[in-house]
Amino acid sequence: MYATEANLVARFGQEIEELxxxxxxxxxxxxxxxxxxxxxxxxxxxxxxxxxxxNVPSNLERMACDIARYRLYFQQPTEEVRQRYEDAISFLKMVANNKAHLQIQDAVSNQIVEDQPKNKPSTMPIGTSYTGGVFGDSTLDLMPTIK
Incomplete structure (x- = not known):
């Protein structure tokens, strides 16, 4: 989890108990x-x-608190609560579309973790040379070309 009840209370105080x-x-x-x-x-x-x-970056903890607070309002949330929720979701959508980054640091090296999409094959740009594989270049040279 990205936040705890203590994080919510630290940010929003008595409001959490009331909710x-x-x-x-x-x-x-x-x-x-x-x-x-x-x-x-x-x-x-x-x-x-x-x-x-x-590691959980501080901005992700803040967004988790904003989203959880919004979820605690089962009736009408205030305008400020709704706006903070929408801002968090907007940022998360930008992260999903690779337009923003979370800046997650590795616990050991303190380096920023690479955020390359997982489970997606790397592709070669069109026009690059064949780099080998199942068939060698000599076999591929024998194949007809489309013109």
Missing amino acids: KLMHASASTAVQDAIQDATEEINGYIGGRYALPLP
Whole structure:
């Protein structure tokens, strides 16, 4: 998970306790909201980053808190709560589209983790030379060409 109940309380104070009391399952309401936020975030970043992340960057923790807070409002959220949720989702969409980066640091080396898409083959640009494989160049030279 990207946030904890303590993170929510540190950011939003007494509001979290008040929201928790409004739910029928007050004992699990915050954990459920955090789990929902985590799953929503993973849906956006899972195509670019190997999950689970080695470290949680502070901006991702903040977004998880904003999303969880929004989820705790089961009735009408305030305009500020809705806007923070929409801003978080907008950023996550940019991450998913490779227009923004999470800046995740490796715990050991403190280097930024590469965010190359996983499970996607590398491709060669059109017009590059054949670099070998199942058939050698001599075999491929015997094949007819399309003109």
